[in-house]
Amino acid sequence: MAEITYWEAIRRAHDEELANDPNVIVMGEDVGLIGGTYKATSGLFQKYGEQRVIDTPISENSYTGIGIGASMAGMRPIIEIMSINFALLALDTLINAGAKIRYMSGGRATCPFVMRTPGGTAHQLAAQHSARLARVFMSTSGLRVVTPRGPLDACGMLKSAVRCNDPVIVIEHERMYNMKENIPDHEFFRPLEGAEIVRRGTDITLIGYNYSVYLCLEAAKRLEKDGISAEVIDLRALKPIDRETIRRSVEKTHRVLVAEEDEAAVGVGSEIISTVIEDCFFALDAQPVRIHAADVPVPYAENLEKAAIPNAEDVYKGALKVMGRI
């Protein structure tokens, strides 16, 4: 076991997969010579050469398309998009082609590629660098979407994403790249499906993904002081969603809150609560609550940004509301 950061975990997954299979390539803006904006591919250009760790021009839609085309011919590309905001430029090749090629060819053509991108708010990056957009991908048939919350999943899920035969979107988070966690020294994989119960509790289920898992965990600690036992679930995968784990938890706690960093409308929270209503409506003892961002483009000023994005306090208060304590 060794404690490493999130970015180091991603780097390790790349390194192991590049070593494992000569058809694995990495492509994206500045992933090569300078090792990636968040260091996630540092040293790999030097180790594997420019044919396998490819610095692309700033042409998101077409280099994504090139990755998809290459994957149809047997390659295993890991495509990095510098920020999820820029992924909007790649939606045509990604959603119109990548997500649909297997289906519209009747299963005869496949495109096993991975797209990694940080998708969260960082610190005062303002509206055009703070999009979250997970909902765009989770609502697209033909994709898998995962949201590793720490180094263990960041390494193990990326490796699984490279090996599996489907297009996988890995959504990371700017504020998680320097987080640390112990991960095994030996090679390991983490599955692309299945939510994880990261804290056990009996009174309320707090559901998060990506960075909002930490908000839930912090809120859970505070709730404990109030004598409320919160269970925390990390969704891990937004597509497909692990309805079973959610249902079993809610049937135990009878109360549910979903926390996300994105705006509420047509979002992760709405989707999760819909599944709860469909799967275990009669288990609920209280109205569910969604904790989410304000319905505004993310502002620059520090105080406004803070006000726009939910924090642990918001989750805590939301949980008290579900509990009928406020």
Added chain:
Amino acid sequence: MDKADQKRLLREMIFFRRFEERCFEAYMEHKIGGFLHLYAGQEAVATGVLEMARPGHDYVITGYRDHIHAIKAGAPAREVMAELYGKETGSSRGRGGSMHIFDPTVNFMGGYALVGQPFPLAAGLALACKHKKTDQIAICFLGDGANNQGTFHETMNMASVWKLPVLFVCENNQYAIGTRIDRSTAVLDQYKRVCGYNIPSSQHDGQDIEQVMEAAKKAVDHVRSGKGPYFIEYMTYRTRGHSMSDKTAVYRPKEEEAKWAERDPIRIYGAKLKKAGVVTDEDIKKLKKDVQDEIENDIIKFAEESPAPRVEDLNRYVLDDNPDPRWIGPLQNTY
């Protein structure tokens, strides 16, 4: 090219024409649904270019006007027709339809509806060829209108910087649906547009299959020899409307259509072969009859008699239907 091959090529073009005309009829009978884009008039381009390449070995990709490219690349014609009929035996198992013919067994990697989208996909196929150090190339057929997409510019740039083995074939039929090229495009000669990306290019007659082949051979050799991409433009014309719903009279002058009818590729090649003593009028008549019989008795029959996909299979092919649990899981929680 020997006489037998010349005769075969003529037969192929006659076959392709009849295939498309038969699609038209089937569409009118409501046997084919959706959008249908026919290739009649442009046959010499796909036939000639792919004759000079190695179908089944090289990758081929195109837009929605894709039936003939697929067949010439090696997809069985009966499967293409069955696809148009929405049958389980179709090239894409009835999931794609006219605009999405696929046959990866012969490296025909699809028809795509999004104008310009195949540019980067083709470059990606070429990247894989280069990476695996095979002698394959990727051939991308698209229309003149596609060159106004961002993907054109982005892909030309990357294909050139990375010296990818990809041949871009521009089928310039001078119209994007009802918009004539001079109303939408600042540079009329499409081959000139790739100069900005340092890609060699040339423009040729797309109606005379001999000229198509001569130019295509040089272009294919260039790409296969590892010199990087090549962009070849063929001047051509579609006989029918863009799809089944537009009236060409609204946007194309009658005189222009008549002029191009003179330059029909089958007519041109048929006349040449007659003059060279390869075929007689009798032979051509017989070819037409044979082709008609084959399409009716084999291809249409197969499409008609094939089963529709099973509704129980609706959710197949979305993702890998037999995923490896090592990568997929699901993660087990202990309760």
